[in-house]
Amino acid sequence: xxxxxxxxxxxxxxxxxxxxxxxxxxxxxxxxxxxxxxxxxxxxxxxxxxxxxxxxxxxxxxxxxxxxxxxxxxxxxxxxxxxxxxxxxxxxxxxxxxxxxxxxxxxxxxxxxxxxxxxxxxxxxxxxxxxxxxxxxxxxxxxxxxxxxxxxxxxxxxxxxxxxxxxxxxxxxxxxxxxxxxxxxxxxxxxxxxxxxxxxxxxxxxxxxxxxxxxxxxxxxxxxxxxxxxxxxxxxxxxxxxxxxxxxxxxxxxxxxxxxxxxxxxxxxxxxxxxxxxxxxxxxxxxxxxxxxxxxxxxxxxxxxxxxxxxxxxxxxxxxxxxxxxxxxxxx
Amino acid sequence: xxxxxxxxxxxxxxxxxxxxxxxxxxxxxxxxxxxxxxxxxxxxxxxxxxxxxxxxxxxxxxxxxxxxxxxxxxxxxxxxxxxxxxxxxxxxxxxxxxxxxxxxxxxxxxxxxxxxxxxxxxxxxxxxxxxxxxxxxxxxxxxxxxxxxxxxxxxxxxxxxxxxxxxxxxxxxxxxxxxxxxxxxxxxxxxxxxxxxxxxxxxxxxxxxxxxxxxxxxxxxxxxxxxxxxxxxxxxxxxxxxxxxxxxxxxxxxxxxxxxxxxxxxxxxxxxxxxxxxxxxxxxxxxxxxxxxxxxxxxxxxxxxxxxxxxxxxxxxxxxxxxxx
Numbered sequence: 001x002x003x004x005x006x007x008x009x010x011x012x013x014x015x016x017x018x019x020x021x022x023x024x025x026x027x028x029x030x031x032x033x034x035x036x037x038x039x040x041x042x043x044x045x046x047x048x049x050x051x052x053x054x055x056x057x058x059x060x061x062x063x064x065x066x067x068x069x070x071x072x073x074x075x076x077x078x079x080x081x082x083x084x085x086x087x088x089x090x091x092x093x094x095x096x097x098x099x100x101x102x103x104x105x106x107x108x109x110x111x112x113x114x115x116x117x118x119x120x121x122x123x124x125x126x127x128x129x130x131x132x133x134x135x136x137x138x139x140x141x142x143x144x145x146x147x148x149x150x151x152x153x154x155x156x157x158x159x160x161x162x163x164x165x166x167x168x169x170x171x172x173x174x175x176x177x178x179x180x181x182x183x184x185x186x187x188x189x190x191x192x193x194x195x196x197x198x199x200x201x202x203x204x205x206x207x208x209x210x211x212x213x214x215x216x217x218x219x220x221x222x223x224x225x226x227x228x229x230x231x232x233x234x235x236x237x238x239x240x241x242x243x244x245x246x247x248x249x250x251x252x253x254x255x256x257x258x259x260x261x262x263x264x265x266x267x268x269x270x271x272x273x274x275x276x277x278x279x280x281x282x283x284x285x286x287x288x289x290x291x292x293x294x295x296x297x298x299x300x301x302x303x304x305x306x307x308x309x310x311x312x313x314x315x316x317x318x319x320x321x322x323x324x325x326x327x328x329x330x331x332x
Numbered sequence: 333x334x335x336x337x338x339x340x341x342x343x344x345x346x347x348x349x350x351x352x353x354x355x356x357x358x359x360x361x362x363x364x365x366x367x368x369x370x371x372x373x374x375x376x377x378x379x380x381x382x383x384x385x386x387x388x389x390x391x392x393x394x395x396x397x398x399x400x401x402x403x404x405x406x407x408x409x410x411x412x413x414x415x416x417x418x419x420x421x422x423x424x425x426x427x428x429x430x431x432x433x434x435x436x437x438x439x440x441x442x443x444x445x446x447x448x449x450x451x452x453x454x455x456x457x458x459x460x461x462x463x464x465x466x467x468x469x470x471x472x473x474x475x476x477x478x479x480x481x482x483x484x485x486x487x488x489x490x491x492x493x494x495x496x497x498x499x500x501x502x503x504x505x506x507x508x509x510x511x512x513x514x515x516x517x518x519x520x521x522x523x524x525x526x527x528x529x530x531x532x533x534x535x536x537x538x539x540x541x542x543x544x545x546x547x548x549x550x551x552x553x554x555x556x557x558x559x560x561x562x563x564x565x566x567x568x569x570x571x572x573x574x575x576x577x578x579x580x581x582x583x584x585x586x587x588x589x590x591x592x593x594x595x596x597x598x599x600x601x602x603x604x605x606x607x608x609x610x611x612x613x614x615x616x617x618x619x620x621x622x623x624x625x626x627x628x629x630x631x632x633x634x635x636x637x638x639x640x641x642x643x644x645x646x647x648x649x650x651x652x653x654x655x656x657x
Contacts, residue, residue, distance in 0.1 A: 045521035045523065045524075046492075046521055146609075160610045162610055163610070190384055190548065190611070191383065191550070191592045191593055192383065192588060192589060192592045192607045193610065194592065194594075195592035195594075195604060195606055195607075198594070199604075199606060217521065217522070218594065219522070219596050220594030220595055221594045223594065223595065223596045223597075224595065224601070244598070247596050247598075258523060259596065261522055261523050261526035262526075262551070263526075263529070263551045263552050263554070263555035264595070264600070271530050271533070272526035272530055272555070274523060274526040274527045274530060275523040275526075278493060278494075278524070279491075
């Protein structure tokens with residue numbers, strides 16, 4: 001069987017930001033692929049580079065401080081980084097769309113729901129105003145907004161957080177995208193509303209056959225929603241695996257520490273296991289492995305070189321000398 | 333529990349009048365805290381969980397008299413503090429403290445850690461010699477896991493986890509017995525969250541502190557608390573010993589809340605009780621049981637007309653639901 005051509009392939013992406021301490025690489029050599037219809041979760045703590053990766057894909061970085069330094073972002077084989085801005089704009093919102101954490105900041109407060117969803121349809125689908133309005137109402141129905149005929153004339157501030165996120169999702173699926181990038185789509189929501197939104201995203205994913213890149217800090221959300229997971233730390237990918245494999249047997253010491261520090265992982269135990277220390281400052285990264293200073297398993301080699309993301313026979317990948325050596329020695 | 337509890341809250345109510353004219357009348361009333369009763373023993377942690385707008389933070393602040401209650405009583409160390417003037421409250425303030433979600437907002441950006449902590453020490457502790465003061469500060473910061481060097485730095489120089497440690501140090505400076513911890517770890521990354529949870533639990537053991545631990549994260553509350561209270565629209569709908577949360581929840585809202593938490597472990601995943609709709613506005617709470625419009629088992633003619641009171645269905649396990657048990 002030949003490997004299907006990926007919908008999206010990110011190759012060695014490096015994205016820099018200018019800070020008071022000079023240029024730092026928020027994303028530093030990230031590579032991954034996503035197949036059509038697939039769901040890839042990207043997990044990491046603040047500063048891991050997960051959101052910057054997402055913004056880089058659509059070339060939405062803040063113009064003044066952020067820039068993509070090198071790498072390729074291949075969308076169906078074409079490098080988005082080499083496209084003229086006009087063509088990128090045609091992709092955004094049509095083939096690739098995005099949902100953000102805080103819908104209030106991505107919705108325009110002075111436009112009604114009808115106008116905001118309608119704009120997407122008029123722009124990309126060349127619909128008339130009346131057609132766009134009718135389709136907007138249909139979309140609101142699809143995302144589970146009650147009395148859509150009335151709600152379509154609401155303004156964002158008149159909607160609850162959950163409803164706003166539904167409007168954002170309606171907007172993002174208006175043109176039946178092939179890829180939805182969801183950046184912490186439920187983080188600002190209460191847990192019962194989060195459950196509703198995740199259920200909705202899962203339903204739309206299978207109905208529309210779209211691929212989803214889900215960025216989150218919540219391990220539970222990733223475990224329930226994604227098929228595969230990318231774990232990021234300090235701008236790099238440290239591990240990639242199928243969801244079931246990752247939670248069953250994390251290989252990277254950082255992933256192991258992260259899973260172990262969740263309160264639910266250790267019912268009955270009084271003290272939680274922790275990862276000592278804090279995420280390194282990107283401007284003052286240690287030599288070698290970026291996780292080394294917090295790692296209880298570090299060996300001399302870890303200080304000498306940065307471990308590459310190494311493919312394993314199982315199809316998983318891990319960027320850790322110790323984990324790879326253990327697996328080669330046949331350790332359980 | 334034997335003897336007088338450290339804190340007893342009786343039928344506490346906090347209403348906020350909304351809108352209307354300047355001279356009152358015509359406005360609506362927001363029932364942020366509505367007829368809440370519970371007690372807290374020395375060295376105990378009571379977890380208070382609920383979604384945004386349920387009134388859990390207002391309850392915490394009302395107990396500390398940072399917000400004036402509308403009715404009901406707050407008894408702290410056996411003394412009714414509901415009506416005490418702010419002047420009379422001041423000496424009590426050193427025994428009841430609060431830790432916020434974002435300590436950045438509660439630390440003066442122009443004050444070094446030393447200045448902020450010294451202020452707390454002097455305001456509540458009286459005068460001490462300079463040497464004693466220095467020693468007290470060093471021991472305070474090391475108690476929360478920071479090095480003495482941090483004393484001469486400013487709040488913006490710290491990461492979120494370190495700032496939370498400073499927030500905790502400031503609360504501890506006055507040697508409190510009771511701390512309201514209002515979402516103390518929800519802004520922190522998972523690995524840092526675990527560090528702060530451990531710190532809070534160690535301090536509790538060492539200093540015999542009592543916590544009212546407020547959070548929206550059920551897993552964190554379950555880990556921290558001996559008893560757990562679930563709030564919905566200003567009221568406690570269920571109050572239970574920790575062990576019952578995993579196996580014997582009785583209120584349909586608690587059950588929905590629990591089932592909505594995404595699980596890492598597939599074995600722990602349960603059938604999800606998906607609630608329809610949003611939290612109703614606390615300005616116009618539904619009649620009867622305020623949860624009935626979203627409740628999967630609500631009965632017409634009962635739940636939409638009659639408000640359920642908390643009843644004890646098992647030892648120490650209270651629930652406000654007509655249909656539970």
